[in-house]
Each structure stands twice: as C-alpha cells, then as structure tokens.
Amino acid sequence: MYNINKDLANIFKKMAAIYEFLDDRFRAMAYQRAAHIIEDLPDDVRNYIATGKLYMIRGIGSSIASKIEEYVKTGKIQKYEELKKKVPEDFIELIDLPGFGPKTLKRIYEELGISTKEELVKALKDGRIEQLEGFGPKKVENMLKGLQMYEISKRRIILWEALQISKYLTEKLKKNLKEIHKIEVVGSTRRRKETIGDLDILVTADDKDRLKIMDFFTSLEEVSEVLVKGPKKSSVIMKFEGKERQVDLRIFKDEEWGAALQYFTGSKQHNIHLREIAKEKGLKINEYGVFKADTEEKVAGETEESVYKAVGMDWIPPELREDRGEIEAAMEHKLPELVELKDIKGDLHVHSTWSDGVVSIKDIVDFVRKNYRYEYIVITDHSKSQRVAHGLDEERLLEELKEIQLINKMAGLDFVKKGIEVDILLDGSLDLSDEVLSQLDWVVASVHSHFSRDNTDRIIKAMENPYVNAIGHPTGRLIGLREPYPVDMDAVIKAAKETGTALEINAQPRRMDIDEIWIRKAVENGVKLVISTDAHNLGNFAFMEIGVSIARRGWATKKDILNTGSWKEIQKFVNQKRKKFGVRAIK
Ligand code: DGT
Numbered sequence: 001m002y003n004i005n006k007d008l009a010n011i012f013k014k015m016a017a018i019y020e021f022l023d024d025r026f027r028a029m030a031y032q033r034a035a036h037i038i039e040d041l042p043d044d045v046r047n048y049i050a051t052g053k054l055y056m057i058r059g060i061g062s063s064i065a066s067k068i069e070e071y072v073k074t075g076k077i078q079k080y081e082e083l084k085k086k087v088p089e090d091f092i093e094l095i096d097l098p099g100f101g102p103k104t105l106k107r108i109y110e111e112l113g114i115s116t117k118e119e120l121v122k123a124l125k126d127g128r129i130e131q132l133e134g135f136g137p138k139k140v141e142n143m144l145k146g147l148q149m150y151e152i153s154k155r156r157i158i159l160w161e162a163l164q165i166s167k168y169l170t171e172k173l174k175k176n177l178k179e180i181h182k183i184e185v186v187g188s189t190r191r192r193k194e195t196i197g198d199l200d201i202l203v204t205a206d207d208k209d210r211l212k213i214m215d216f217f218t219s220l221e222e223v224s225e226v227l228v229k230g231p232k233k234s235s236v237i238m239k240f241e242g243k244e245r246q247v248d249l250r251i252f253k254d255e256e257w258g259a260a261l262q263y264f265t266g267s268k269q270h271n272i273h274l275r276e277i278a279k280e281k282g283l284k285i286n287e288y289g290v291f292k293a294d295t296e297e298k299v300a301g302e303t304e305e306s307v308y309k310a311v312g313m314d315w316i317p318p319e320l321r322e323d324r325g326e327i328e329a330a331m332e333h334k335l336p337e338l339v340e341l342k343d344i345k346g347d348l349h350v351h352s353t354w355s356d357g358v359v360s361i362k363d364i365v366d367f368v369r370k371n372y373r374y375e376y377i378v379i380t381d382h383s384k385s386q387r388v389a390h391g392l393d394e395e396r397l398l399e400e401l402k403e404i405q406l407i408n409k410m411a412g413l414d415f416v417k418k419g420i421e422v423d424i425l426l427d428g429s430l431d432l433s434d435e436v437l438s439q440l441d442w443v444v445a446s447v448h449s450h451f452s453r454d455n456t457d458r459i460i461k462a463m464e465n466p467y468v469n470a471i472g473h474p475t476g477r478l479i480g481l482r483e484p485y486p487v488d489m490d491a492v493i494k495a496a497k498e499t500g501t502a503l504e505i506n507a508q509p510r511r512m513d514i515d516e517i518w519i520r521k522a523v524e525n526g527v528k529l530v531i532s533t534d535a536h537n538l539g540n541f542a543f544m545e546i547g548v549s550i551a552r553r554g555w556a557t558k559k560d561i562l563n564t565g566s567w568k569e570i571q572k573f574v575n576q577k578r579k580k581f582g583v584r585a586i587k
C-alpha cells in the first residue's frame with residue numbers, strides 16, 4: 001500500500017491552519033503537533049493500527065487517533081470536510097503557504113472582504129494589501145513570489161515524491177500482472193531530475209496481453225481520470241498526497257526494449273543530439289530500434305547499450321542525459337565514472353534529540369548499524385542561536401560529547417563521531433567558541449538567518465575558521481518554497497578550494513543543496529564535496545540515495561565525494577586545514 005502518513009500530516013496541517021483562522025488556538029496546536037509526529041513516524045500508520053499501537057503514540061490523543069482510523073478506513077475525515085466549509089474555499093489551498101497563513105488571510109478577509117484567489121492577487125498587485133497595517137511592500141513582494149513558486153510547484157513534484165510513487169506503482173504492476181516481462185520508470189524520474197512533471201512507465205509484454213495490462217492500469221484505485229487508453233499507450237490522472245499527477249504507461253515488445261528505454265528516458269535535447277549523430281552515420285533512431293537509413297534494416301534495439309554502441313558511443317548513465325557534453329564524452333570513451341550509493345561510507349550531518357532530531361543517539365546508532373553498511377556517522381546537532389531547535393550552548397555540547405564517548409565505549413567501537421552544525425552569525429563569526437569547536441571531529445557551518453541579504457561574506461568568513469570543515473546547505477533554497485538567498489557561489493567555490501573546506505550536498509528532498517550546476521563547478525575546481533542527509537528522524541537516512549543522484553547529475557566521481565572515504569581519510573582532510581591555519585591537529 002502507498003504510505004499515507006504524509007497525506008494525513010498534510011490534512012492535519014490544514015486542519016491546524018483552519019482552527020487558527022477560527023481562533024481556536026488550542027486545537028490548532030494539537031493538530032500541528034500531530035502533523036509533525038505523523039510525518040516523523042518510522043512506519044506506516046496502518047501498521048500501528050494493525051498492531052494495536054496507534055493509541056500509544058506519544059502526542060496523539062484519542063480524538064486525533066480516531067480520525068486517523070477514520071481516514072484509513074474511509075479515505076476521508078468528516079471533521080475536516082466540515083471545517084473546510086467555514087473558510088473561503090480558495091483559502092484552503094493557500095492557508096499553509098509561507099507568507100500567507102491563517103492570520104494573514106483572516107485579516108485580508110475581514111479588512112478587505114476578499115475571499116477568492118483572483119481578488120487576492122489583484123489586491124496584492126494594486127496596493128490594497130500593502131496599505132494594511134503591518135504589511136508593506138516587502139511582505140507583499142514575498143507573498144507574490146511565494147504564490148508564484150507554489151503555482152510552479154503544483155505542476156511539478158520533487159524527485160523524492162516521484163520515486164516513492166514510482167516504486168509503489170512498479171511494485172503493484174509487477175505483483176498483479178505476471179504478463180509484464182520488463183518494467184522501468186523512465187523520463188525525468190529515471191534521469192533523477194530535481195523536479196518531475198509527469199511519470200512515464202515502460203513495460204514489455206506479449207501483444208495478446210496488452211489489453212489486460214491497460215485495463216488493470218486504468219482502473220487502479222488512485223486513478224481519478226483516464227485521459228487516453230489504447231494498446232500502446234494509456235495516460236491517467238492519479239491522486240497522491242492530495243495532488244494530481246499524470247502517469248503514462250507504454251507497452252513495447254521485448255526486442256524493442258532498449259530503444260524504447262533510450263527514447264523515453266530523454267531528455268529531449270539529448271535525443272535530438274543523438275539523432276543528429278546517427279544521421280551522420282547513415283542511421284535512423286526511434287523508439288523501436290536503430291535502423292539503416294537506406295535499407296530500413298534493424299541494427300540494434302534490444303538493449304540500451306546496443307543503441308548507443310550502434311552510433312559509436314559508450315552507454316550513458318541516465319543522470320547525464322541532458323546534452324551537456326555527455327554525448328561528446330561518450331564518443332571519445334571519456335565519460336566520468338560516477339559516484340554510486342554503495343561507495344558512501346558514512347553520514348556527516350545527523351541531528352539527535354539533543355537538538356531538533358526526534359531520535360536519541362543510541363537509537364540512531366542501533367538503526368544505522370542494522371540498516372546501513374556505514375563505517376561512521378557524525379552527530380551534528382544545532383548550536384544555541386537555533387532556539388526553536390533547542391540548539392546547544394558550549395556546556396550542553398560538552399555533555400553531548402560525553403554521551404557519544406559512552407555509547408562508543410559500550411559498543412566497543414568508534415562509530416559515532418563528534419560534530420556540530422554551528423550557526424554562521426550575521427557578521428560571519430560562529431555561534432560557538434573555537435575552544436569548543438577544536439574538540440570536535442567534524443564541523444558543519446550553516447546560514448539559518450538573514451535570507452534576504454547577500455550572504456557571500458558570511459560564508460567565506462566562516463570558511464576562514466580553521467575548525468569549519470563543511471558549509472551546510474550552501475544556498476539555502478527550498479525547492480518550490482524558497483529561492484536561494486543571494487550568494488556568489490563562484491566566490492564560495494574559490495574560497496572552499498583555498499581554505500580546504502568542503503561544500504555539502506544536502507540530500508533533504510526539498511533542499512538538494514548545492515544543486516547539480518554548482519556540483520559540477522565545484523568538481524571542475526577540485527573542491528571536495530560531502531553528501532549528507534541532515535537526518536532528523538530514522539526515515540531520513542534513506543535520502544542518501546537522492547543525494548547521490550544529484551551528485552551524479554553534477555558529474556561527480558567517487559574521489560570528489562569525501563564521505564566515500566574511510567574515517568582516516570576524512571581526518572586527513574580535517575588536519576590538512578588545521579595545519580594550513582597553524583592550529584593543533586585532531587588525533
Ligand atoms: P517532465 O515530465 O517534464 O519532468 O520531463 P520528461 O523528460 O519526463 O518529459 P516527457 O514526460 O514529456 O517525455 C518523456 C521522454 O520522452 C522525454 O524525456 C524524451 C521523450 N520525448 C518526448 N517527446 C519527445 C519528442 O518530441 N522528441 C524526442 N526526441 N523525445 C521525446
């Protein structure tokens with residue numbers, strides 16, 4: 001079954017916002033809390049129901065628990081349906097957008113009598129909202145920007161969501177239809193683009209089974225509309241997490257598999273360029289195979305390798321297929337050997353209950369050692385400026401270090417490393433003293449405030465601290481929610497190289513920060529990168545997979561990624577910087 005925790009969390013967030021709109025602060029807070037708890041649960045809520053543990057989850061009262069059961073049983077929550085009627089209809093979708101929110105919308109509703117999105121946009125543009133007390137041009141500008149990003153994000157989903165839906169659908173099709181020989185998700189999902197328009201699924205089967213496969217696909221429970229249904233292709237609209245998505249399914253013959261895979265993986269630009277090269281060689285490529293242009297004789301098509309080989313190229317990893325030089329490299333047999341998930345030896349950015357993580361260090365260690373073949377993890381909780389995240393001051397950090405020592409000692413290993421995600425303050429200084437930072441194995445420094453100013457100077461100053469080993473989520477963007485803050489990344493890359501500081505590829509699905517363009521620049525400039533999950537719960541460790549995907553899209557090889565190395569090699573990197581700055585090395 002499709003994991004519904006996220007759906008429920010989204011509904012509870014909406015309910016919280018509506019309660020706030022209705023001035024019921026108490027219920028608003030209860031639903032907000034429940035939303036966060038459900039989002040962070042390591043397991044599908046239906047398993048809690050099945051094992052009788054739903055009513056034992058801390059922070060979920062019986063009234064909310066019964067709504068979870070109702071949703072699982074009926075796909076609806078009656079109370080939510082009733083609540084929606086108490087707020088202007090158009091506000092429901094906007095009510096938890098950054099910059100809008102229930103309080104803002106309520107004032108616009110009461111003071112200007114506005115109740116539709118159309119009127120709202122008009123009032124944002126004609127200055128009426130700007131004139132409300134406490135609003136002003138800056139806030140209005142941010143609201144318009146937020147709305148624009150939201151409209152775009154509605155059209156495209158982030159990679160992590162696309163992969164979850166893809167896995168669910170391919171497993172379901174495979175399990176129920178023995179007639180399917182091969183199945184693969186293609187298009188931008190296979191290329192692991194950071195956002196995905198529609199999902200494209202490819203299968204092979206015997207001709208006689210086409211109808212049965214299409215019947216099954218178009219009548220899946222998630223399908224809300226069938227756009228096209230035919231023996232070769234069907235397109236449907238499916239509903240996931242309250243959002244509508246188009247999914248295309250295409251059926252080919254086994255001998256066409258490679259050609260179809262190649263064609264529908266794209267990108268369009270890559271395919272156009274490939275066809276030009278083929279034409280020069282007297283060949284013709286389409287989704288059924290590679291053919292001689294004059295005689296129509298088929299020369300390749302059963303595998304993707306055969307398609308590329310027929311035009312004189314090495315097989316190209318899907319992540320590179322954007323026509324950014326990969327075709328030339330494949331012809332010269334000079335494609336990079338991209339980093340792989342199995343190369344990763346540890347995670348360098350992990351939060352625990354010492355700050356805003358939801359799991360204790362001990363439980364993190366047990367989980368990671370059981371589920372990942374890592375050699376180390378670094379616990380990097382927040383520093384004191386992050387008050388909402390219960391950031392650590394020097395004293396509490398030292399206490400945390402003692403706990404780490406104890407956990408390592410009891411387990412008889414040196415698995416957990418001591419770290420911090422230290423805030424970069426407004427003037428570029430750090431939130432904790434050098435005295436304490438010098439005792440840590442690994443220091444991530446991040447910007448968490450003042451997003452509207454140019455932050456280049458702060459980041460460079462932080463890199464000039466001898467104890468800072470990596471810059472966390474360097475551009476601060478949140479895909480579909482927040483643009484990067486102004487920052488001169490070319491200057492940051494240069495300073496990273498000069499100071500011996502790594503740049504983070506933060507693998508949180510909405511961050512993916514730095515992005516593939518800057519990864520490639522960093523790689524070209526010999527800057528070391530780290531791929532980190534920034535995990536706040538146990539499920540988050542799985543984000544490493546998409547972190548590796550964007551690294552691959554940025555042409556990164558194993559040697560570009562520091563955490564493909566042993567801990568010894570990481571220590572060497574840390575000590576090289578310390579030596580450069582003339583401070584004591586770490587043992
Ligand atoms: P998306 O869905 O916007 O995230 O991006 P894609 O790349 O998945 O694009 P989509 O779904 O329109 O088409 C899937 C693939 O099919 C695309 O990457 C390449 C191939 N394709 C589609 N239309 C054309 C076309 O007109 N010419 C060529 N050469 N390839 C096409």
Ligand code: CA
Pocket residue numbers: 187188189197198199200
């Ligand atoms: Ca697509």
Ligand code: CA
Pocket residue numbers: 187198199200248
């Ligand atoms: Ca498509």
Ligand code: ZN
Pocket residue numbers: 421446472473
């Ligand atoms: Zn952070």
